[in-house]
Amino acid sequence: MEKKIAAVAMSGGVDSSLTAALLLEQGYEVLGITMLLTEEGRSETVDVAAGEEPDSVRDARKVADALGIRHYVADFRQEFQKNVIDYFLNEYARGRTPNPCVMCNPSMKFGLLLDKARELGADFLATGHYARVSQLADGSYVIRKGLDEHKDQSYALHRLPRSILKHILLPLGDMTKEHVRELAEKIDLPVAHKAESQEICFVPHDDYKAFLRKHKPECLHKGNIVNDAGDVLGRHEGVPLYTIGQRKGLGIAAPEPLYVHKLDMKRKEVVVGSNKQVYAQGLLASGANWVSIDEFKEGMEFGAKIRYGKREAQAKLSMQDDGLLRVEFAEPQRAVTPGQFVVFYDGDILVGGAMIERTL
Incomplete structure (x- = not known):
């Protein structure tokens, strides 16, 4: 019987690396694909525009070599800029708080990357998400929460089209992060001890405010911090630098704690009130x-x-x-x-x- 081919979205991290190893163990023919998404990254130490390889590509290739599988790099920088980074900047410019991972999954990972996987002959696309895909009695497929409730990532998959679920493999959905680390160490994966990435992959040092100042400075206008009565309590450097529920960093003195409960781009106002509001x-x-x-x-x-x-x-x-x-x-x-x-x-x-x- 001919082996089914699984393409793994390899980010160079422990989750996607173990995903590839587990699928090999389960009898799939496995290939790895790493998406090249941005000129910048978390550290800004790699000049992708000049042809330098980011850590994600280098580490994924190391793992692929260790596992003896083919490895490809898919350059999606232009598409990622349009589908994710521009969306991210434009939402902040509207005084809203975006979630780039939610938008990235259907357009990039389970969109363009799935297309690339099929182009390479794969039957399935696998990722290191902590969520599960299962088939119901009627033959339809659903996404379920990951068993590790602290790591469950099903939230970020809610925009996927139902039609693609039969082509998706999520081998880590039944595991805890601790178990994943243990298995990675046991089989001596090169990235077994790599630190877990956090926050937004394209924002250097996870500093979204600096990212906005660099890439969308025109959305940052100074204005007033006010209460519901319109009383001016302080000044701010730009409405998009604040988020609903924020208490710290307001720079205003008040007898009771104050929280942001409204962002008004038109009036250039950050509106604060009690926790109840x-x-x-x-x-x-x-x-x-x-x-x-x-x-x-x-x-x-x-x-x-x-x-x-x-x-x-x-x-x-x-x-x-x-x-x-x-x-x-x-x-x-x-x-x-x-x-x-x-x-x-x-x-x-x-x-x-x-x-x-x-x-x-």
Whole structure:
């Protein structure tokens, strides 16, 4: 019987590296593909534009050589700029808080990279996400939460089209991060002890404010920090440098703690108030994508997350005449943030999600 071919999205980290090793062990023919995405990276020490190889490519190639598999580099810098970085900058320029990983997955990793994998003859694309793909009794496929609730990454996969799930392999979904490290050490992977990457892959030193100042300075206008009555409490260097729920770094003295609860780009104002004002009973969202249901039905109730890592809250869903999804929570939720995503679950099954537009 001919071996099935699995292409692994190899980032040079321990998760994707172990993914490749596990699939080899399971009998797949494995090849690795590393995406070249940006001129900059977390450290800014590599000049990609001058032809230098970033750590991700170099480390992935080391692992591929150690495993004896083919390794390819896919240059998606232009597409990544358009689909992810420009989106990231433009959302901040609107006074919103973007989530680039959510946008990257359907357009890049499970879009262009999946196409590249098929071009290379692969039957499947595998990644190191901590989530699971499983087949239901009716033959359809769903995404489930990863068993390690602290690492579960299903939230970031809610915009994937249902049609591609049968081509996706997620071997780490049943594991904890600790187990992954142990296995990587056991088989002596070159990156077994590599530090885990955090935050946003294209923002040097994870400093999004410096990134905005460099790439979108025209969106940063000085203005006032005000309360709901319009009283000026302080000054700011640009509305996009703040986020809903923020308390630290406001630079204002007050008898009670104050939190950002509204960003107003038109008036160039950061609006602050009490902690109670940061809570919302519901939200309106756009661009809903349903991963595990065939059609939307009024009044459906699911567990809802308003950001990655946030605990779920029960929510009732309805569709407004203007096409926006109305989400009403059983209990008020803190720091509902426009530009982020509300994601729905039925038990451990990922139902879908939508982009938050505003609070109710």
